[in-house]
Amino acid sequence: xxxxxxxxxxxxxxxxxxxxxxxxxxxxxxxxxxxxxxxxxxxxxxxxxxxxxxxxxxxxxxxxxxxxxxxxxxxxxxxxxxxxxxxxxxxxxxxxxxxxxxxxxxxxxxxxxxxxxxxxxxxxxxxxxxxxxxxxxxxxxxxxxxxxxxxxxxxxxxxxxxxxxxxxxxxxxxxxxxxxxxxxxxxxxxxxxxxxxxxxxxxxxxxxxxxxxxxxxxxxxxxxxxxxxxxxxxxxxxxxxxxxxxxxxxxxxxxxxxxxxxxxxxxxx
Numbered sequence: 001x002x003x004x005x006x007x008x009x010x011x012x013x014x015x016x017x018x019x020x021x022x023x024x025x026x027x028x029x030x031x032x033x034x035x036x037x038x039x040x041x042x043x044x045x046x047x048x049x050x051x052x053x054x055x056x057x058x059x060x061x062x063x064x065x066x067x068x069x070x071x072x073x074x075x076x077x078x079x080x081x082x083x084x085x086x087x088x089x090x091x092x093x094x095x096x097x098x099x100x101x102x103x104x105x106x107x108x109x110x111x112x113x114x115x116x117x118x119x120x121x122x123x124x125x126x127x128x129x130x131x132x133x134x135x136x137x138x139x140x141x142x143x144x145x146x147x148x149x150x151x152x153x154x155x156x157x158x159x160x161x162x163x164x165x166x167x168x169x170x171x172x173x174x175x176x177x178x179x180x181x182x183x184x185x186x187x188x189x190x191x192x193x194x195x196x197x198x199x200x201x202x203x204x205x206x207x208x209x210x211x212x213x214x215x216x217x218x219x220x221x222x223x224x225x226x227x228x229x230x231x232x233x234x235x236x237x238x239x240x241x242x243x244x245x246x247x248x249x250x251x252x253x254x255x256x257x258x259x260x261x262x263x264x265x266x267x268x269x
């Protein structure tokens with residue numbers, strides 16, 4: 001007895017492939033046009049914490065004499081697409097293969113809040129906490145009491161905690177320099193990134209490969225990077241930029257003093 005399915009002729013290989021591929025093509029079409037949970041980032045602005053930002057000094061000290069400094073300590077940033085931006089597959093693929101762009105999970109860039117307003121408020125709060133902690137860490141490093149010295153930090157249009165290390169270094173340089181009359185920078189343009197806690201411990205941040213590009217673009221020759229992120233920083237390291245890994249404020253100060261004086265060990269990634 002002939003099979004009841006014998007009236008259907010066999011599919012050719014080409015037809016079979018075409019039929020089987022239809023769901024895949026459909027998924028790709030959806031992926032191309034549907035927004036994806038990513039943000040695109042690029043090197044952002046940098047600011048010299050020893051100087052001025054938009055006409056105002058970044059660091060103002062009262063209750064103690066502030067030093068005149070040379071050189072620069074530049075905090076670094078990344079610029080990312082907003083939390084409500086529609087990022088498609090084409091955008092992701094383009095960013096994936098460019099060295100001046102990065103594709104990052106949106107939750108890694110905007111971990112709290114859904115609206116632009118919520119995120120701006122959160123970042124402003126994190127910046128304020130970072131400034132307070134950076135001041136506490138710097139004064140503790142110098143053996144100074146916060147009730148005798150008041151530090152005001154102002155940096156417009158920047159949010160988040162990743163400038164903490166550079167704020168602390170700026171305060172140390174303004175008050176004590178290298179500890180023997182010289183500048184902590186040695187007259188160089190030093191850049192870097194990293195959070196800091198009240199005890200002077202440096203924490204990791206995101207986007208360091210983009211931040212090194214921003215630093216070199218703005219004249220830095222040395223970049224202080226949280227030690228845990230050395231490999232990320234090395235991945236797209238611009239020519240002429242030296243990496244110094246740090247884990248503590250004291251370690252960062254010691255490294256810069258050794259670099260300035262040309263003596264002692266300066267760690268490298």
